[in-house]
Amino acid sequence: MAEQAERVVPLTDPPGAEEKGPSKSALKKAAKEKEKAEKAAKRQAAEEAQKKEAESSDISKNDYGELPMDGAWPSDFPSKEDVPRVQLPQLLEYFGDASRTETPGGPHVVFRASVENARSQSAKLAFIVFSRGGASIQAVVAASDELSRQMVKFCSSVPAESYVLVHGLVKAPKEPVKSTTIQNLEVHVKKLFVEGKAEAQLPMQVADAERPIPVEGEEEAVDGRPIVTLSTRLNNRVIDLRAKHNQAIFAIKDGVVALFEEFLRSKGFRGIQTPRLLGSASEGGANVFEVKYFATKAFLAQSPQLYKQMLVAARFEKVFEVGPVFRAENSNTARHLTEFTGLDMEMEFEEDYHEVVSLLEELMLFIFNGLKDRYARETDLVRSIYHVEDFKLPSAGAVPRLPFSEGISMLRAAGEELGDFDDLSTPQEKRLGALVLEKYGSDFYVLDEFPLAIRPFYTMPTAATQASYNPASPNAGYSNSYDFFMRGQEIMSGAQRIHNATFLEQRMRAHETPVDPMGEGLRDYVAAFRAGAPKHGGGGIGLERIVMLWLGLPNVRLASLFPRDPGRLTP
Known part of the structure; x- marks a missing residue:
């Protein structure tokens, strides 16, 4: 059998397999793209040439x-x-x-x-x-x-x-x-x-901040411009603070501090700086912030209260401090902050704690009159946006000073239902403020001799309460304590403090919220009075509240540069 001839495979592709060139439509499209690019290049070159020519003839190019x-x-x-x-x-x-x-x-x-x-x-x-x-x-x-x-x-x-x-x-x-x-x-x-240079598109405009914050449920401004909420303003606080009335608010706030210090220095007080990091929740309350402190933990100070007293015991006699105060209270109201500025003072007195009350009244009138005289323009500017009645002041020596029991009687006569020793709610405080304004013609007043049960453990009971002391009801009766109010809202709390170590220990153990006088953070405080201490009293004022109520601001956050509340830690 003859061998079959070996088939020779052609080296060329089979018919129809040759590569096709670009289609006519593709070539036409490419030509158009090329023409378009050439025109763009010519236009750019012409613009650049025109720009260079303009620059060369720009007589102000260096200006x-x-x-x-x-x-x-x-x-x-x-x-x-x-x-x-x-x-x-x-x-x-x-x-x-x-x-x-x-x-x-x-x-x-x-x-x-x-x-x-x-x-x-x-x-x-x-x-x-x-x-x-x-x-x-x-x-x-x-x-x-x-x-x-x-x-x-x-x-x-x-x-x-x-x-x-x-x-x-x-x-x-x-x-x-x-x-x-x-x-x-x-x-x-x-x-x-x-x-x-600012960006062309900002999250908000300064003009937006120069209108009052919208009331709840308001969606559109009268002039048709979009509403900018308080949250948006605080999120963009640097722009917000450029508003003229915001500049005025913080000029006034600085003025309050300056007036506070000016008055107290003129009365022989000394400025102090006390710690804000504490080894324990020293005042016995639960409303403190806990922070990590190396291998242990620390707490942010609720107030400089205990240190003020210790310094009076150290023979500093009269002290004041301006500094941050931290309160871990989950209060999402228009009047609460978790960090605010405290204006604190403490002093010896000669005979009666009302010496302290009288000096504090004089201090507040000095601040109010100072704001009227020195910051009238700023006050008028802010009040032109947040319309509020002028703050009505009593004359010197005529500040309404009501015993707590009288305040209760006034509220009852106005239809409020509350017991003799009940603490006042915020609406009741505002109602009492309106009643005081109507009766005494003053937006500023003092409520004196609060129930002992609703004051801190270091508060001195009244002489009558001590005389009728009953071990079965150790917190019954009244105390040598007082609150100051503006427009029906509390701005300051104060009292005569217990300066006898033995009695202090007794009150700490018998308090509505008992604390251990030998506990961490309190042991040194109690020991300060074992070495002998004078009678003393004082108070703590909320700076932002003064500013808010003086100007009639609807929210205390407007009086804080970068406010801190339960939902805000930035910016």
Whole structure:
């Protein structure tokens, strides 16, 4: 059998297997894309050439722009010797006399400010509103032989809230500018550099913060602008704090501290600084924050109370402190914070604890009258947003001072049902405040001699209570203690303190919430009185509450820079 011839496999692909080229539609599409890209490149090149040409002919190219982050001073900027540096609020002081603004070629000023808004009127004209330190002024940027259209365009596009460095000419406007605080002056901009540029889209605007916080259930403002809630404002607190009335709130808050210290120093008090980290919940309450402290744990101080007393026992005689206070209370109300600023004082007295009460009344009237005299503008600004009646003050020496029993009687006469020794609820406190205002014409009053059972263990019982002491009812009766109220809300709690170690131990064990006088954190406190201590008393004032109630703010969080409450630890 003859061998079958070996089949030869062709080296070429079979018919139809050859590779197909691009389709006509694909080639057409590619050509269009190429043409489009070429046109875009030509357009970009033309724009860049036009930009370069514009820059080369921009007579103001060195007079505007963004400053480098290293803070380098712009070239050719006027020196301090040639042009004064001013703050916006000073402009009225310097140039209130309109004739000074008519000086040919001047007066020139240099200042830093933030941009409230910038708007283009035309290719040759822009208006900017600058603000700083509670003052605002209108500025004009006008194209001329010495100022380019490019600079006008740049200035009109600076985002609101940007921080800028300005050199300008102070002039009198043709008509008063009603939208700014400085109405009889305006600035004609000569140079403008952006020092800190804001983003174009911010979470909220300062103008949103300059309206009252919305009431619960409110969805849309009367003017149609979106409502910005308290939560949104606090989440963006840096922007929120730029609002003029917020600046005023914290000027007033600082003023309260200054007045507090001024008065007490004039009375011979000494400032102190006590610990905020404690080894135990020393006052016996459960409302303390526990923190890790190396290999053990510590607690944040509820108040400087025990240390104030120990310092009086150490012969410091009269002490005061301004510092943070921490309360682990899950109170989500408009009047509670978990961290606030305490204004505390403690002092010896000669004969009767009412010496302390009288000094505290004098202190509060000094603060109130100081706010009226020194912070009237700030107070009026805030109250123009949060409308509230003027705070009605009694005359010196005429502060209403009611025994607790009288307060109970007034509430009962007004229809309230409560027992002789019941603690007052917040609504009852407000009701009593209204009754006191009606009867005595004062928004400020003192409630004296609280029931012993509702005061801390270190509170001295009244002489009558001690005389009728019954071991079966160790917390019956009244105490030498007092609360101060503004607009029907408590701002300060105080008392005469027990200064005898033996009696102090007895009261600690017999208290409604007993504590061990030999326990950690209390042992040293009790020992301080074994070495002999004078009669003494004092009080602790909530700073934020004073500010809130003086101004009529609807929420105490508005009086705290970065408030802390059960649901907020940031920012």
